[in-house]
Amino acid sequence: MDNLFIEYVEVNQKRYKLQHPGNREVLKLYARCTEMKTGMLNMEKYMDFCFENVVFPEGHSFKPTIDNLPPKEFEEWFTILPRYLRLGEVGQYRVAN
Numbered sequence: 001m002d003n004l005f006i007e008y009v010e011v012n013q014k015r016y017k018l019q020h021p022g023n024r025e026v027l028k029l030y031a032r033c034t035e036m037k038t039g040m041l042n043m044e045k046y047m048d049f050c051f052e053n054v055v056f057p058e059g060h061s062f063k064p065t066i067d068n069l070p071p072k073e074f075e076e077w078f079t080i081l082p083r084y085l086r087l088g089e090v091g092q093y094r095v096a097n
């Protein structure tokens with residue numbers, strides 16, 4: 001995709017590049033992650049996708065996952081990533097590139 005939205009964030013004193021996968025991929029993600037019975041979004045699948053395909057370390061090698069983050073830091077990502085995929089921006093977590 002030529003027109004990627006890229007933002008830089010800092011979480012727990014580590015810098016990350018967020019690369020938006022594009023609106024079509026976000027719609028596909030919602031379709032893959034929506035539970036048929038309840039219509040609710042499966043946040044485990046959603047966050048796994050985001051950590052694998054959206055979040056990239058900058059200046060360090062720590063790649064966050066659901067399993068390697070302390071709860072407080074996970075909560076920050078839980079705030080950042082859905083907002084970023086919906087709006088293409090990260091609010092207070094943005095740092096200059």
